[in-house]
Amino acid sequence: MxxxxxxxxxxxxxxxxxxxxxxxxxxxxxxxxxxxxxxxxxxxxxxxxxxxxxxxxxxxxxxxxxxxxxxxxxxxxxxxxxxxxxxxxxxxxxxxxxxxxxxxxxxxxxxxxxxxxxxxxxxxxxxxxHEGLKLLNEQNHLGYLDLFGKTDKELSEYRARYEALAAIEGEIRALHMDEAEKARRTDLLRHQIAELERAELQAGEEEGLEARRNILRNAERITEAVETAHACLSGDEDTGGAASLLAEAERAFTPAARVNGEMAALSEKLTELRYLAQDAAEEIRDLKYGLEFSPEELNQLEGRLALLGKLKKKYGETSEQMLATLQKRRTELEEIEFADDTVRRLEEKREKAAALVKEAAEALSKVRRSAAEVLEGRILSELSQLDMPKVRFEAEFSAKEPGAAGWDEVRFLMSANVGEALRPMNKVASGGELARIMLAMKNALADGDGATLIFDxxxxxxxxxxxxxxxxxxxxxxxxxxxxxxxxxxxxxxxxxxxxxxxxxxxxxxxxxxxxxxDKERRKEELARITGGAQITDITLSGAAELLEAAEAYKIRIEREAK
Structure with missing residues (x-):
């Protein structure tokens, strides 16, 4: 509360x-x-x-x-x-x-x-x-009944089956096309599949091609760098390289290191540097002799990348996306070529799905009709207590094509006067009657949930x-x-x-x-104001006091009856 x-x-x-x-x-x-x-x-x-x-x-x-x-x-x-x-x-x-x-x-x-x-x-x-106006809208009546009958479980089961049926029917509609459209689509798919297959795409190949192109475009600079580095480390006909000089330094330092222990550590560093220099020289030598650059290779790479760029604009931004597009086109072509067989299989699935929908719709309708009988009795009981003992109230069912909420159409009918036929609520309910029907309905729907009820x-x-x-x-x-x-x-x-x-x-x-x-005295004044307006008199105050006394007597009686 x-x-x-x-x-x-x-x-x-x-x-x-x-x-x-x-x-x-x-x-x-x-x-x-x-x-x-x-x-x-x-x-x-x-x-x-x-x-x-x-x-x-x-x-x-x-x-x-x-x-x-x-x-x-x-x-x-x-x-x-x-x-x-x-x-x-x-x-x-x-x-x-x-x-x-x-x-x-x-x-x-x-x-x-x-x-x-x-x-x-x-x-x-x-x-x-204005809540009562919702009761006049017959489109809301089924929702009121479902709320009262707590049909969530049956409605959820029905909707799951209905959505499964709708999905199958959507697939069938997608496979139905006229022969001219079918021929146009088939030709287009075959052309696209052939174009992608000729490209012999490989996942991730753009990165490798672009890296190789970058090397080829800088071939002269790379060759010069490798040769210079190799000469510095290995030397040439006239001079020795860094590796040879480090070897001489190591040989010169070794005798002194044997005499002085502190110099032994420096001797080890020279030995390590010599090994590193020799290893680097050998790696650069192998790289030098392995360098192979040709204008023809660069032209081929440029052509391949240009082809991939053209295909990207049509089929995807990467080779992976283009390969995925190729698979989709193959699948779609297969579906069109074998559409008749697929439709036959789907129609068999649709028949089974429709039977499940019918079964769920019947179960949902049964629960609703049982809830409607209880609701009718509850509303009549509530209205009787609201000084409408002669009113008749009924939830009328009619069938429709199955939809998202089942195949039931429900509308509330009433007759406010003896001898009058049941008619739609918006045709017979006055403002006062509608307020009481709304109160009865809300009380029935809210029963047992513990929420605070607010009536504005x-x-x-x-x-x-x-x-x-x-x-x-x-x-x-x-x-x-x-x-x-x-x-x-x-x-x-x-x-x-x-x-x-x-x-x-x-x-x-x-x-x-x-x-x-x-407090009690101010309540009398407020009730007198509500009853008589701005002029509060002894008569209106007396009437307010009587109202409070009558209300108190009623409360005491209700409390006694409850015990």
Whole structure:
């Protein structure tokens, strides 16, 4: 449940701390005072979309913090590090900057908005005043039924089989082409395959060719360097090279090294240098005699690299990519040449896949129809408690071609009056009826998940006895979970366990909204204001007191019946 909400610089709310209680919490206030801003703040801190427009004018950042307690066990909480602390509390925070940036945290640890939203979906369910319009859209009815029936397993199995069938059908479509297109494509593929095969490509050959070309282009410089180095080390007809001089130095130094021990180390160095010089001289000699440069080889290399450059523009940037292209072209040509055989095999696979899809669709439809019967009974029971005992409600099924969601089409039908035929909800439901149907539906769908339910002015179009029934239903729902409700109806406000007033005023030349918990006397005044408007009289106060007394009597009766 939501126990604390801290708001800073959200729209007209500069700063507010709201301590919510278990059970039924109600927020009331004048139109435009900022009641829905509180709900927007709760939505923001649980990951819903939050625009930079929420940031209070003149401020760089807005922030919302929410503390939840008494949370149910949920493996997902552990996966994202959202376990309660030692006091059983879970802290959610979100900062919204004027430049559009967002910083989200769970228990002080940074998370993404999507992670915050995923967690928030387990903690809070917000139902806005326009939520009922979704019920009028028949395209949403199947989704409502799947949610109620918890068809995730059957729907996932069906979708896996449906996607497998769709993939096979895609392969078949790709293999079907007219004869002229088939001939054109075959000729093109054969030409490309022949061109690549003639090139006799080898993986990685460009690097070797470019290295050899670099040597050939610098042949004169390399030859001169090798000959000079060889002469320096080995000498020529007139002079001895470095190797010969090192040998003479070694011979001259050896006798002295025998006499003086300190000179022995120098003698060893001379010996080592002589060996190194002789080895280098031999390697350079072998390199000198092995140098073979010819203009013809360079021309051949240039021609090969030019061919590879031409092919690169058509088939890939490297030899490896061009070889991969060659294999693809061969495979495609083979598929076209043997397309008829392939299509026959695929059609056999399609037939088997279609049978699996049908089997999964039937299983999914069976689960849905069973869920629909339970949902119908649940909705009728809920509506009866909401002063709609004569209403009829039914989930109508019709078949369609299998699609991503199965072959069921579902729409909700109702009859609000005795003797009237069942008709689509958007044809018969009034605003007040729709609000009650929505409440019944939401209560049925949310049953058992433990999330806090928030209703933002969902009582539009409801009045009189129906308003009283809605108030009683909201209270009954709050016995099993925390409920927050923004309302303009005195019957609902009177039924609250905790009643908050949202008031707008001015301070320092700026509009500011505050939220305060009302005691009994202030509740009377607020109910009198809701009932009678700005002029609060003894009569309206007396009526407010009666509402509170009646609500208290109802609560006591419900608590006794529950025992």
């Amino acid at each position: 939501l126990s604390l909400l801290h708001i800073e610089n959200i729209a007209v709310i500069e700063r507010a701390d709201i301590l919510f209680e278990p059970g039924f919490n109600v927020l009331t206030g004048e139109t435009g005072a900022g009641k829905s801003i509180v709900i927007d703040a709760i939505g923001a801190v649980t990951g819903e979309r939050a625009s930079r427009d929420l940031v209070r004018t003149g401020e760089n950042c807005a922030s919302v913090s929410a503390v939840f307690c008494a949370l149910p066990e949920n493996p997902f909480f552990r996966e994202i590090g959202a376990e309660s602390d030692e006091d059983g509390n879970l802290l959610l925070q979100r900062e919204i900057f004027a430049d559009g940036r967002n910083v989200c945290r769970i228990n002080g640890r940074p998370v993404t908005v999507s992670q915050l939203r995923a967690l928030g979906s387990f903690l809070i369910q917000i139902h806005g005043q 002015e969902v009582d539009a179009g409801v009045s009189g006895r129906a308003a009283q029934r809605v108030a009683e239903k909201l209270f009954q729902v709050s016995r099993g979970r925390q409920v927050l409700c923004v309302t303009h109806l005195p019957q609902i406000a009177a039924m609250a366990d905790s009643h908050f007033s949202v008031e707008k005023g001015e301070a320092g030349g700026r509009t500011q909204t505050g939220v305060s918990l009302l």
